[in-house]
Amino acid sequence: MNIIFDLDDTLYDLNLPFAKAVETVFKNQYALDIENLLIASRKYGDSIFPQLHAGEISLDEAGAYRIQKAMADYGYTISKEKAMCFQKSYRHYQDEIVISDSMRALLDWLEEKGVFLGVLTNGKTEHQQRKIKNLGLKRWISEEYMLVSQEIGYSKPHVQAFLTACQRWKLKPEDTWYIGDTYINDVEGAKRAGLHAIYFNRRHHQLPDSKYLADAVVGNEEELYCLLKNMLER
Incomplete structure (x- = not known):
């Protein structure tokens, strides 16, 4: 996974x-x-x-x-x-953003399980990299597995953004799960590229009428932890 x-x-x-x-x-x-x-x-x-x-x-x-x-x-x-x-x-x-205790525990657990972890985000490279640094994400995710849309030339929901990540990191889309909070950019984009998608619906948006359905929907870090735990341990 x-x-x-x-x-x-x-x-x-x-x-x-x-x-x-x-x-x-x-x-x-x-x-x-x-x-x-x-x-x-x-x-x-x-x-x-x-x-x-x-x-x-x-x-x-x-x-x-x-x-x-x-x-x-x-x-x-x-x-x-x-x-x-x-x-x-x-x-x-x-510049003061931090990883929550729940997300920290999730990342620790995924690392312990040997799950591949990457980041794919839209935005300006310098701005997004600054957030990545402030969050201390390199503790769990190697810098080579973090991509920003500006540097690859494609932004989500373009399928090539997801496929570029998979190609660079030698991942099979069908074995890869994308987790994001924006339905069109993250869920529809990932599904169109052949990945699985988890909709992190932190703001409790109404689900859109879309032909591309999320494989799962969660509303907070605790629900995401439970979902991934069930998926990995079944």
């Missing part, structure tokens, strides 16, 4: 640095549901990811855009300067 993880909101909880940035910059000025604000922000981030991937906009410009659009969904207009301030605060708190 081979396992490839997504990074953001899979190996760590994206809401933690996001909530700290909201508290720091907006200081309770607005009535906000922070988790739903995060969901909206990620939706707008996904909508402009092709421009970011192509280098047409910067990471900070993309971050400022998505928080402006997400706040607008709540009826609040914030300036570009305020949005940029939020983005800088968000990036600051991303």
